[in-house]
Amino acid sequence: MAIFSPAFTNTLKHEGGFQENTADRGNYVCDISTGAWWAKSTANGFKCQNGATPSLVGTNWGIAAPTLAQFNNRVPTRLDMKSLSAFKAQDIYKAFFWDSVKLDLINDQDIANHMFDIVVNHSLNDGARIIQRAINKTGKSITEDGVIGSQTRNTINDLVNEGKKNQLNNNIVNERIAFYNKLVVINPSLKVFLKGWLSRAKAFFLSPLGVVGSLAVLTAGIIGLLLVRRKKNR
Numbered sequence: 001m002a003i004f005s006p007a008f009t010n011t012l013k014h015e016g017g018f019q020e021n022t023a024d025r026g027n028y029v030c031d032i033s034t035g036a037w038w039a040k041s042t043a044n045g046f047k048c049q050n051g052a053t054p055s056l057v058g059t060n061w062g063i064a065a066p067t068l069a070q071f072n073n074r075v076p077t078r079l080d081m082k083s084l085s086a087f088k089a090q091d092i093y094k095a096f097f098w099d100s101v102k103l104d105l106i107n108d109q110d111i112a113n114h115m116f117d118i119v120v121n122h123s124l125n126d127g128a129r130i131i132q133r134a135i136n137k138t139g140k141s142i143t144e145d146g147v148i149g150s151q152t153r154n155t156i157n158d159l160v161n162e163g164k165k166n167q168l169n170n171n172i173v174n175e176r177i178a179f180y181n182k183l184v185v186i187n188p189s190l191k192v193f194l195k196g197w198l199s200r201a202k203a204f205f206l207s208p209l210g211v212v213g214s215l216a217v218l219t220a221g222i223i224g225l226l227l228v229r230r231k232k233n234r
Contacts, residue, residue: 001105002112004098008090011117014200015062018082023189026064028054031075037066041187057081061089062120067096093120100124101148108160114169114204115156119148121200122179128152130179134171138164166206176201 020027028039028046035049048054057065058081068076068084071092097119098104106112119127125146132144132152140155159168180197184190 001107002103002109004094004104004116006109007098007103007113007116008093010113011093011120012061014117014121014203018058018060020056020058020078021192022056023192024059026066027056027058029057029065029069029075030054032069037069039066060084061086063089063092067092071095097124101128102153105153105157107157108165110206111156111160111165111169114172115148117200117204118172118176121197122176124148126179130175131156131172134168134175135159137171137175138168166208169204169206170208173201173205 025039025041025046029037030039030048030052034052039046039048039054046054055065055075057068057076057078059065060081061084063081063084065076065081068081072080097116101115101119101124103112103116106115115127115131118130121127122130128146128148129144131148132142132146135142135152135155136144138159140159142151142155156168159165177198180194180201184194
């Protein structure tokens with residue numbers, strides 16, 4: 001069973017402090033009475049579901065403005081976001097992005113860490129679809145419904161037990177990269193975030209050979225180099 005703390009610590013490496021970039025939809029929030037906390041992208045910028053202008057509140061510790069609104073059950077102020085403590089951010093992360101999808105039931109910590117980072121960075125629905133597409137590219141067949149439920153978790157655990165952990169993990173990395181690139185094609189203003197997004201995804205890459213295989217290759221390489229040098233010195 002996976003545990004929350006390592007996943008939270010790892011993801012926090014990729015999340016910064018307070019920022020209010022006007023190109024980031026996560027920095028805006030609507031009153032729930034407008035139809036949703038999240039604003040939508042339109043030709044005229046971000047708008048609430050009813051066409052109202054959302055509030056620019058910002059993001060802190062990677063917590064988006066709508067996420068903080070949902071947690072507090074009210075629209076936060078810019079000061080609320082700037083003063084958000086790491087302890088409260090941790091509570092939000094655990095409630096919304098760990099417990100809600102029962103990541104403790106994943107049998108491999110590395111995979112659980114990656115899944116947690118995905119749903120934090122991509123949202124629960126988009127993150128789930130990325131993971132499900134990656135699963136199906138291993139030869140398994142599950143429904144890409146955007147929900148991390150028992151079918152998705154059980155299939156992931158089966159793949160880990162079958163020794164396909166690294167294949168699954170790296171499929172997920174590739175799906176994340178494709179998702180980011182597609183976002184930028186759809187909305188070129190997001191290109192400013194692309195380099196950081198790609199670095200974040202690639203940070204989760206695992207050697208297809210695994211740790212033991214990588215050590216074996218390294219050892220063989222060192223032995224080969226020594227033999228070549230020995231031959232030259234004769």
